[in-house]
Amino acid sequence: MAKLRILVVDDIYANRFLLSELIKLTGNEILLAENGEEALSILRQETIHLVFMDIEMPVMNGLETTRYIRNEMPSPLNVLPVIAVTAHNPEMFFQDFADVGFDELITKPYSAEKIRDVISKIIP
């Protein structure tokens, strides 16, 4: 598999660090953002193949950001794969992650295997 450029969006430093270490184990490249606004500006400037998106963030949360990507960004960015990431019960935020535009959802605890599985599910 060719190296992917993966954007990790999370407001908590420890979460960004943990996720990016696990993604590094899959042999892919990582870019980081602290909130949705920062993520959108990176998406406008860099080639990104996949996003891990935290749901709860200040400034612009993961739901708002994913909706923006789906509805406002030009093709092919509007169909960029976005994986929702949360430590909480996702039913606090939505019934079905697909309804809000996410391709997949992962919950804590994360593991290298879980990360590898979700990446290869989206980009075989």
Ligand SMILES: [Mg+2]
């Ligand atoms: Mg958060």
